[in-house]
Amino acid sequence: IKGLRAGGDDYLxxxxxxxxxxxxxxxxSRRRGGPAExxxxxxxxxxxxxxxxxxxxxxxxxxxxxREFRLLEYLMKHAGQVVTRTM
Known part of the structure; x- marks a missing residue:
């Protein structure tokens, strides 16, 4: 209840x-009206x-x-770009 009153949208x-x-x-995310990722x-x-x-x-x-899946996802998001180790 405190979380919802403090501005939370939902509780699970x-x-x-x-x-x-x-x-x-x-x-x-639909409620926010922004495009879904x-x-x-x-x-x-x-x-x-x-x-x-x-x-x-x-x-x-x-x-x-x-971790390999997260790395793969990052590389796929940035396909065609140079990705440095720091990135």
Missing amino acids: PKPYSFAELLARVEVL DTLYRVGDLERDRLSHRGARGKDELTLQP
Whole structure:
């Protein structure tokens, strides 16, 4: 109650399902009126789905660690750009 009165938009008590959390985040982003961020990245035949945490190259599914997926996502967001180690 304190969080909602302090300006919070929603409350999700534990335990909760990840699917419900994602649905609530999508609803909140629509409420803001801004464009929703893409959840599927494609560069050539390489695909990365942020919602299902899956990746594929052609017909082959990628088996990567969470950090590797985050790095892949970053590189895909910046495809065609020079990405430094610091970035």
